[in-house]
Amino acid sequence: MRELRDLARRLLEEGSVQTVLGWEEGPRGARPVFVRRPEEAERLIFDPRCVHNLAAYLSPRRPHLKGLGRIAICVKPCDAKAVAGLIRETQVARDQVVLIGLRCGGVLPDPEGRETLSGETVADRCRGCPDREPRLADHVVGTAAEGFPGPSRRQQKVEELLALSPDDRWRFWQQELARCVRCHACRQVCPLCFCEQCIADKTRPRWVESSAHGRGNLAWHISRAMHLAGRCVDCGECERVCPGGIPLGLLTRRVAKTVGERFGWRPSDDPAVPSPVGTWRPEDPQEFIL
Amino acid sequence: MDGEGARPFEPRITAFVCNWCTYTGADLAGTSRLQMAANVRIIRLPCTGRIDPMFIVKAFERGADGVIVSGCHPADCHYNAGNYHARRRFAIFRELVDFLGIDPGRLTFSWVSASEGAKWRDVVNETVDRVRRLGPFTAYRELVTDPPVTRVIGEEVPA
Numbered sequence: 221m222r223e224l225r226d227l228a229r230r231l232l233e234e235g236s237v238q239t240v241l242g243w244e245e246g247p248r249g250a251r252p253v254f255v256r257r258p259e260e261a262e263r264l265i266f267d268p269r270c271v272h273n274l275a276a277y278l279s280p281r282r283p284h285l286k287g288l289g290r291i292a293i294c295v296k297p298c299d300a301k302a303v304a305g306l307i308r309e310t311q312v313a314r315d316q317v318v319l320i321g322l323r324c325g326g327v328l329p330d331p332e333g334r335e336t337l338s339g340e341t342v343a344d345r346c347r348g349c350p351d352r353e354p355r356l357a358d359h360v361v362g363t364a365a366e367g368f369p370g371p372s373r374r375q376q377k378v379e380e381l382l383a384l385s386p387d388d389r390w391r392f393w394q395q396e397l398a399r400c401v402r403c404h405a406c407r408q409v410c411p412l413c414f415c416e417q418c419i420a421d422k423t424r425p426r427w428v429e430s431s432a433h434g435r436g437n438l439a440w441h442i443s444r445a446m447h448l449a450g451r452c453v454d455c456g457e458c459e460r461v462c463p464g465g466i467p468l469g470l471l472t473r474r475v476a477k478t479v480g481e482r483f484g485w486r487p488s489d490d491p492a493v494p495s496p497v498g499t500w501r502p503e504d505p506q507e508f509i510l
Numbered sequence: 511m512d513g514e515g516a517r518p519f520e521p522r523i524t525a526f527v528c529n530w531c532t533y534t535g536a537d538l539a540g541t542s543r544l545q546m547a548a549n550v551r552i553i554r555l556p557c558t559g560r561i562d563p564m565f566i567v568k569a570f571e572r573g574a575d576g577v578i579v580s581g582c583h584p585a586d587c588h589y590n591a592g593n594y595h596a597r598r599r600f601a602i603f604r605e606l607v608d609f610l611g612i613d614p615g616r617l618t619f620s621w622v623s624a625s626e627g628a629k630w631r632d633v634v635n636e637t638v639d640r641v642r643r644l645g646p647f648t649a650y651r652e653l654v655t656d657p658p659v660t661r662v663i664g665e666e667v668p669a
Contacts, residue, residue: 381609390611390649419564427564429571434653439567442606446563449602474609478602497602500594502584508604509597510620510633 221266223361224294227320229261231292237318238289241277243270249332252277254288266294266362268327268337273455275302275411278312292318296327297351300489301453302411304356307491309451311414314491321354325365329460339368345456345469347372356489374469378477381470393438399464400437402430406444406458406468412451419443445471450479450496453487521576521641523550523634524569526561528581530588531623538627546631547638550578557581559592563603566617570650576616576641578633583621593621615640616647 228240232255242264244253250269255261274293277284285291295303300321306312326337326346335341348370354360381389404420407413420428420440428443429436452472459469479485482505485496527533533554539546555561558581566577579600587593600619608614618637622630 378609386608386611386613388611389609393610394653427568435571435650438610438653439564439571442567442610443564445606446599446603471606471609475602475606478605482601483598497598498595500591500598502594504594504597505601506584506597508601508614508619510618510636 221264224266224320224322225261225264227359227361228255228264228292229258231318232256232258232261236290237292239285240264240292240294240320241274241285242266242294242320243272243274246331249330251331254284256288264294266322268325268342269331269333270294270296271327271329271331271343271457271460273299273302273409273411273457275299275306276409276457278303278306278317279411279414280311281414281416290316290318292320294320294322295354295357296322296324297354297489298324298345298349298453298455299411300354300356301351301487302455304489304491305412305451305453305487306414308493308495309412309414318359319354319357321357321360323353323360323362323364325352326368342368343456344372344374345454348375351489354489356491374467374473377467378470378473394434396466397434397437397441399466400432400441401464402432402436402440403463405461405463409457409461410448411455411457412448412453413444415447419447441468441471444468445475448472449475450483450485450498452476519642519646521549521638521646522574523576523578523637523641524574525550525552525578525580525634526555526558526565526569527552527578527622528557528560528588528592529554530557531582531586531621532580532630534624535622535626535630538624539630540627542627544627544631546634549638550634557587557589557592558596559587559589561596563599566603570612570616570647573651575644575647576618576637578618578620578637580618580620580622580630580633583623586623612650613644615644 231237240255242253243250244263245265252272252274253263307314326342328341329343347368349367352367428439456469462468479496483496536552561579569577581593604614604617620633
């Protein structure tokens, strides 16, 4: 923590950045903070409650960072993949932002979490995560830590659902999606949902019905999962913020399985790796086409 | 009208086809007087690369029982690469909707060139047979069961 605060202070003092985006202690656990003065660097924290993927603020469509000068942003290794995604899709230029990489040993599911980090309490997405050391970073701070073994429960649930009949899967998802109130929190929190105009907001024609009924909800979640194909870094933020507790990560995981198996793609912190949608190979498998 | 009820079930199939290959192929099937099922409504688009997966979702919302997406064979795209992009997109889409419980048998993807009128007939007949066996897609239509929100002003609200 000392190391992080000293680095933030130094960056602000020397004027190489005007804002450091990190986490602070809030009334209900860790929360994002914009540090603008060197003496405020003492507010910064990093511990297993720092679950938020701050890369979401980097999207050029979001107003939060406008006029705040050059930004340094704290990234866990998984967050760095989201930043890489934004660079890959030319939403952010690499030299536009200073990345403070944090060595990570897994986080809790919730920023309020009071539990100590263990194999039982760790966030599901951290199970089997191979990334301890941020590679896409200008500065790396923190102490090295052990990870937690996989597979994640989410991954197991995807396999369980795949073993069911289509009708049973339909019933499962209709029950889950019935709790969707279309607040679009999943979209707002996602670092890679960066369309200038969201298809869900288009009214001519109305592609995604705005009412929170089964038909509109299904259209929205199909559309969201499709748009995140080859983009989702499995940071789990959509699932964390969903007020209905819908297991949205299952959909993005299912899509990730397809792009992984068919196109050999895994979320990467290397912006030079081409995206699996928007590129193609002549020899792509096409066993499903007559 | 649903086409259900007293009359036997006739599947309603929406086909999204590319202008350059499959549409011309379907036209050839017609001018060649090939007999095929009359359940397909064709929507012509410039390229399979133009077909957003939401088109398919919209077709189901509007009462389709099955959907065909068809375009040029690989290496034959009029725009060079539209069908390659579409192939990746629909590989992902197909497995996603299957995961959500939509039987992938309701979806047909095919390459039909301008000279393959007979192949188009086979694609249509096979899809219609398959969807006929799956039955009407009532599960999708029943997603919205609320009564319509509009009613004649002044009319009694039914108890």
